[in-house]
Amino acid sequence: AKSLGRNGFQFFDEELRDEIQTRARLGSELRGAIAGNGLTLHFQPLYSMPGNRLSACEALVRWHHPTQGMIPPDQFVGLAEENGLIHDLGEWVLRTACNEAADWPAQVKVAVNVSPIQLRNPRFIRIVEEALAQSGLPPERLEIEITENIFVQNSATNREILQKLGRIGCSIVLDDFGTGYSSLGYLRSFQFQKIKIDRSFVQELPERGAAGIIRAIISLAQSMDIPITAEGVETQDQWAHLNDLGCNQVQGFLLGRPQPADMIRQAILTHA
Ligand code: C2E
Ligand code: CA
Ligand code: CA
Ligand code: CA
Secondary structure, three states: OOOOOOOHHHHHHHHHHHHHHHHHHHHHHHHHHHHHOEEEEEEEEEEOOOOOEEEEEEEEEEEOOOOOOEEEEEHHHHHHHHHHOOOHHHHHHHHHHHHHHHOOOOOEEEEEEOOOOHHHOOOOOHHOOOOOOHOOOHHHEEEEEHHHHOOOOOHHHHHHHHHHHHHHHOOEEEEOOOOOOOOOHHHHHHHHHEEOOOOOHHOOOOHHHHHHHHHHHHHHHHHOOEEEEEOOOOOHHHHHHHHHOOEEEEEEOOOOOEEHHHHHHHHHHHHO
């Protein structure tokens, strides 16, 4: 075991140095994974409500690490945002997701998560256009999911980029709604095509507080003509509550887990 140095600072320095080295190593391994074929996409189905048809799938990135096995995105997307790899990673995700979805029936859309950092790339619009052109996926079938954090800083440029994406024909979805910087002003500043209620609210259903918040979000969205998706639906009971509340689309382990491309193709054939 590591001994505590002559003073606490020395110990802290060592820990910090280890931490920095680990992150640097992980970063260069991630670079390799993006360039080679260390990443894959899983797809999770979204179902319309009412109707219960599979209407879209969300692409979720996975990293097959040679020694650590499958690493979930929560453990490397943040790192990629810090070291700039998010641009290459995000481009790979967009291309791969569009290529896959181009083979699905025309009524099934694909949702891709985009980090606010990616919007700062001057090439971003080009990257989206190229992913669409090369795959042959019609823009109307691509949904770009973006979290509330996008509104933390300079909304003017962000709004401009979102507008450009809209002009290409993609849908812009506000992800994880209710968790971040919940000023409602931004709902007026940009017309989203869809709002996703964060799973933290859904998972507290049927608790009354959560039900009240979800009801309020749905009525706000309805008054603005924006469809609502609920994510993280795990139980029949949650599903029934969301149905009663007038939710338009649901996603969660109850309906289907994120799964490899060949398995989602089977699900699409039976449920779309
Ligand atoms: P997210 O966009 O909110 O994606 C939904 C996450 O919730 C996924 O976790 C999914 O597996 C999980 N989930 C879905 N249904 C349920 C459920 O019923 N119960 C529970 N407990 N969890 C459920 P995942 O795949 O680990 O992704 C985590 C986050 O990583 C995503 O959250 C997203 O913010 C980010 N992410 C994933 N793929 C990408 C990507 O390609 N690009 C970027 N920028 N971020 C990504
Ligand atoms: Ca998402
Ligand atoms: Ca989400
Ligand atoms: Ca989330």
